[in-house]
Amino acid sequence: MKEAKYIWKDGELVPWKEATIHILSHTLHYGNAAFEGVRAYMTEKGLAIFRLNDHTKRLLNSTKIVAIDCPYSEDELNLAQIELLKSNDFQNNVYIRPLVYLGYGAMGVSHKQAPVNVAIAAWEWGAYLGEDGIINGIKVKTSSFTRNSIKSTMGKAKIAANYLNSQMAKHEALNCGCEEALLLDDSGFIAEGSGECFFIVRDGVLITPPYDNSLESITQETVIEIAKDLNIPVVQRRITRDEVYIAQEAFFTGTAAEITPVRELDFRVIGSGKAGHITQKLQKEFFDLVMGKNQKYTHYLTYIK
Ligand code: PMP
Numbered sequence: 629m630k631e632a633k634y635i636w637k638d639g640e641l642v643p644w645k646e647a648t649i650h651i652l653s654h655t656l657h658y659g660n661a662a663f664e665g666v667r668a669y670m671t672e673k674g675l676a677i678f679r680l681n682d683h684t685k686r687l688l689n690s691t692k693i694v695a696i697d698c699p700y701s702e703d704e705l706n707l708a709q710i711e712l713l714k715s716n717d718f719q720n721n722v723y724i725r726p727l728v729y730l731g732y733g734a735m736g737v738s739h740k741q742a743p744v745n746v747a748i749a750a751w752e753w754g755a756y757l758g759e760d761g762i763i764n765g766i767k768v769k770t771s772s773f774t775r776n777s778i779k780s781t782m783g784k785a786k787i788a789a790n791y792l793n794s795q796m797a798k799h800e801a802l803n804c805g806c807e808e809a810l811l812l813d814d815s816g817f818i819a820e821g822s823g824e825c826f827f828i829v830r831d832g833v834l835i836t837p838p839y840d841n842s843l844e845s846i847t848q849e850t851v852i853e854i855a856k857d858l859n860i861p862v863v864q865r866r867i868t869r870d871e872v873y874i875a876q877e878a879f880f881t882g883t884a885a886e887i888t889p890v891r892e893l894d895f896r897v898i899g900s901g902k903a904g905h906i907t908q909k910l911q912k913e914f915f916d917l918v919m920g921k922n923q924k925y926t927h928y929l930t931y932i933k
Contacts, residue, residue, distance in 0.1 A: 765891030877904030
């Protein structure tokens with residue numbers, strides 16, 4: 629990975645290589661940590677963080693869900709991310725990873741006595757599913773892993789432990805020669821990708837699953853907003869895997885994945901096998917928006933001066 633100069637750690641900027649933790653840090657053993665994935669884009673007016681406030685709000689919601697008292701306020705966390713980007717000499721688009729974790733000082737399953745630490749790292753990062761994936765689409769496999777059940781884990785929280793399931797699904801998909809996994813929910817309907825939300829297009833209508841078995845995705849919400857601007861009808865309802873096979877278009881959305889077309893699911897070609905027309909339209913609008921080229925959405929951008 630491309631290292632940066634500094635990482636923000638518990639209120640201070642520390643050199644990248646010095647941002648380390650003790651081996652008995654509680655999170656490392658039991659998986660309770662809340663995190664975010666945020667992107668900043670190199671616009672004509674410099675770096676701009678996309679929907680910073682919304683990501684920070686979700687981070688604090690995640691900590692609330694998993695009963696961690698974050699020692700920093702929303703404003704402090706926003707400022708910390710801005711400060712971090714200012715202190716590093718980034719030349720390209722950046723991915724920001726805030727992490728609220730349990731540190732060293734208590735062992736055993738109960739996390740009540742464990743200290744809460746906060747770190748924010750940022751580095752230059754290109755397309756998560758590859759530049760080629762953004763243009764030509766990716767191959768996807770329906771996972772043999774069910775998306776974490778809402779009966780046992782808490783999917784509204786972006787917490788480390790939830791990603792074991794995602795990791796196993798991704799591992800399986802890669803071993804099958806695909807680039808990403810699509811996970812079904814308990815009832816067999818499409819839930820989400822290992823780190824993305826999912827859309828299909830049928831007869832000009834954009835369809836995406838309801839929020840009940842997925843993270844409350846900031847990119848999904850943005851794509852729905854953009855689609856409405858473009859007068860593309862949007863429906864939020866359940867989707868089955870065979871419905872995807874016969875859809876004209878399909879794509880993933882996420883902070884890391886941005887808008888990545890799906891060209892195959894389970895070795896069935898979706899539509900033309902390329903990025904579809906509606907997908908391309910939404911991609912163009914999305915990238916214009918995050919690059920500060922759409923005046924209607926400048927309130928979503930926090931410029932780093
Ligand atoms: N689902 C999961 C499981 C994710 O990890 C992500 C990435 N944060 C998403 C959906 C998409 O969310 P967002 O658009 O807010 O990045």
